[in-house]
Amino acid sequence: MSKLGVLYGVGVGPGDPGLITFNAFRVLKAVPVIAMPDSGREGDSVALTVVRGALDEGLLDKKEILKLYLPMTKEAGSLRRARLDATRVIAECLKEGLDVAFITLGDPLFYSTFSYLVPLLKEILPEAGVATVSGVTSITAASASIGAPLTEADESVAVVPATYGMEEIRNALEHHDTVVLMKINKVLDGVLNLLGEMGLTGMAVYIGRASWPGEEIVRDVESLRGRKVDYFSMMIIRKGA
Amino acid sequence: MSKLGVLYGVGVGPGDPGLITFNAFRVLKAVPVIAMPDSGREGDSVALTVVRGALDEGLLDKKEILKLYLPMTKEAGSLRRARLDATRVIAECLKEGLDVAFITLGDPLFYSTFSYLVPLLKEILPEAGVATVSGVTSITAASASIGAPLTEADESVAVVPATYGMEEIRNALEHHDTVVLMKINKVLDGVLNLLGEMGLTGMAVYIGRASWPGEEIVRDVESLRGRKVDYFSMMIIRKGA
Numbered sequence: 001m002s003k004l005g006v007l008y009g010v011g012v013g014p015g016d017p018g019l020i021t022f023n024a025f026r027v028l029k030a031v032p033v034i035a036m037p038d039s040g041r042e043g044d045s046v047a048l049t050v051v052r053g054a055l056d057e058g059l060l061d062k063k064e065i066l067k068l069y070l071p072m073t074k075e076a077g078s079l080r081r082a083r084l085d086a087t088r089v090i091a092e093c094l095k096e097g098l099d100v101a102f103i104t105l106g107d108p109l110f111y112s113t114f115s116y117l118v119p120l121l122k123e124i125l126p127e128a129g130v131a132t133v134s135g136v137t138s139i140t141a142a143s144a145s146i147g148a149p150l151t152e153a154d155e156s157v158a159v160v161p162a163t164y165g166m167e168e169i170r171n172a173l174e175h176h177d178t179v180v181l182m183k184i185n186k187v188l189d190g191v192l193n194l195l196g197e198m199g200l201t202g203m204a205v206y207i208g209r210a211s212w213p214g215e216e217i218v219r220d221v222e223s224l225r226g227r228k229v230d231y232f233s234m235m236i237i238r239k240g241a
Numbered sequence: 242m243s244k245l246g247v248l249y250g251v252g253v254g255p256g257d258p259g260l261i262t263f264n265a266f267r268v269l270k271a272v273p274v275i276a277m278p279d280s281g282r283e284g285d286s287v288a289l290t291v292v293r294g295a296l297d298e299g300l301l302d303k304k305e306i307l308k309l310y311l312p313m314t315k316e317a318g319s320l321r322r323a324r325l326d327a328t329r330v331i332a333e334c335l336k337e338g339l340d341v342a343f344i345t346l347g348d349p350l351f352y353s354t355f356s357y358l359v360p361l362l363k364e365i366l367p368e369a370g371v372a373t374v375s376g377v378t379s380i381t382a383a384s385a386s387i388g389a390p391l392t393e394a395d396e397s398v399a400v401v402p403a404t405y406g407m408e409e410i411r412n413a414l415e416h417h418d419t420v421v422l423m424k425i426n427k428v429l430d431g432v433l434n435l436l437g438e439m440g441l442t443g444m445a446v447y448i449g450r451a452s453w454p455g456e457e458i459v460r461d462v463e464s465l466r467g468r469k470v471d472y473f474s475m476m477i478i479r480k481g482a
Contacts, residue, residue, distance in 0.1 A: 011377075011381075013262065013375075014375070016264070017263075018262065018263045018264035018267070019262045019263070019264055019375060020262060020263055021254065021259065021260045021261060021262050021263075021377060022258075022259045022260070022261055022262075022263075022266070022295070023257070023259035023260055025263070026259070054263070107377070107381040107384075107391075108385075109381055109384040109385060109389070109390045109391050109392075110381050110384070110390075110391050110392055111392055111393065111394070112390075112393075115389075115390035115393055116393070118388075130388070132384075132385035132388070133385075134254075134255070134260060134377045134381045134382050134384075134385045134452075135377060135381070136252075136262060136348070136375045136376060136377055137378070137381060140252075140348040140350055140351050140375045140376070140378060141375050143348075143350040143351070143373075143375075144349075144350060144373035144374075144375045147359075147371070147373070148350070148356075149350045149351075149353075149356035150348075150350050150351050151350075151351055151352055151400070152352065152353075152356055152357070153352070153402075154402045154404055154405065155402070156399060156400060156401040156402065156405055156409070156413070157399070157400045158397060158398070158399040158400075158413075158417065159392070159397060159398045159399075159400075160397040160417075161394075161395045161396070161397065163395055164395065164397055168397070168416060171412075171416050172397070172399075172416070175409060175412050175413070175416075176399065176401075211375075
């Protein structure tokens with residue numbers, strides 16, 4: 001039997017190709033197969049664009065690109081089936097001795113699909129090696145975009161998907177110096193109401209597509225009310241600001 | 242008057258020189274002056290070691306290295322004086338038209354001294370340009386070291402310095418899927434008591450010096466009781482684990 005390939009989870013950073021790491025570059029250059037989630041969301045292709053920008057001209061075209069269907073659904077059965085199918089496709093490559101880089105925007109262990117596939121791979125092909133290459137996350141990239149610290153000294157920070165529920169967002173805002181609300185697009189007006197009630201509106205900043213060409217920063221967050229905002233958006237509320 | 246230099250806050254990543262970004266590398270290669278905090282802590286020299294490892298042989302020796310005395314004290318007066326003095330030294334270089342890279346482990350806006358200096362520079366030399374180069378943080382590097390996601394899907398994560406107080410740590414553990422306790426060395430036994438009481442001991446992992454050569458991972462956290470642990474250590478408690 002030939003030697004098994006290794007599965008690499010590779011964080012390509014927040015979107016600016018200059019924020020890719022040397023380790024990510026080396027792995028991406030070396031592997032014959034690049035796997036990426038295909039969820040129907042734009043972020044998937046953005047990750048591939050970052051990789052294309054980082055590699056030498058034409059190098060990406062010599063690699064096999066595996067687009068793995070991983071839908072954004074809450075339906076547990078179809079979710080598990082899709083993940084299992086995606087993992088099987090990766091496992092086939094590894095069995096052929098091919099190393100696979102699964103690319104992800106940001107970091108592979110911070111809100112990425114990669115961490116769902118690893119335990120499934122351990123079931124299907126327990127002897128396969130898995131390695132993670134950390135990346136710059138969108139939350140510190142967003143801090144750089146707005147030119148303010150995410151957190152200093154003895155402060156605490158909570159990162160909460162805005163879909164977590166208003167009571168949990170309120171708790172986070174009460175207990176932490178900085179709160180990052182991810183996926184703010186889904187509950188924007190409710191969050192604006194809560195910030196107003198808590199007297200925190202002036203401390204909130206909206207960031208869409210941090211570090212991407214289409215980056216958007218809005219400091220007057222009330223002006224966003226009623227607007228349909230980007231999926232790749234967050235709000236940073238820094239109480240000490 | 243000559244053109245002012247630019248101050249760059251450069252995150253060099255968690256400690257592995259391979260986790261430096263292309264943008265950080267470009268800035269470090271180009272600037273004539275590298276500034277670093279000198280707090281008496283080992284982390285300062287680790288950041289410089291990472292830079293030395295990333296740059297071509299001998300290149301660092303051709304640059305001016307500014308070691309800025311920034312003590313780890315709680316005394317507000319001497320803290321402000323030290324920060325002001327450090328900022329003045331940087332401002333002098335900028336006035337001579339020299340670009341300065343202030344290096345920091347991890348990210349310059351995530352628990353770094355850089356964010357204290359920026360507002361002081363705006364006071365002293367308001368027209369100076371400031372830019373931030375984001376870096377990989379220790380918290381995702383630590384997740385990679387233990388091979389587990391920091392956070393998935395709709396989960397929330399809180400990052401809390403262990404010095405924040407036990408009631409705040411309890412609140413974070415009650416309300417978030419993952420809690421990262423920074424600076425765990427100061428309050429280790431108290432945290433172990435709290436984890437035991439809340440039934441979370443088995444979900445905690447200790448990580449010292451994530452991604453450094455001397456990295457240490459301890460999954461049986463109770464075995465650390467009474468031990469003097471590293472300053473560069475954290476504990477990750479993942480409730481879904």
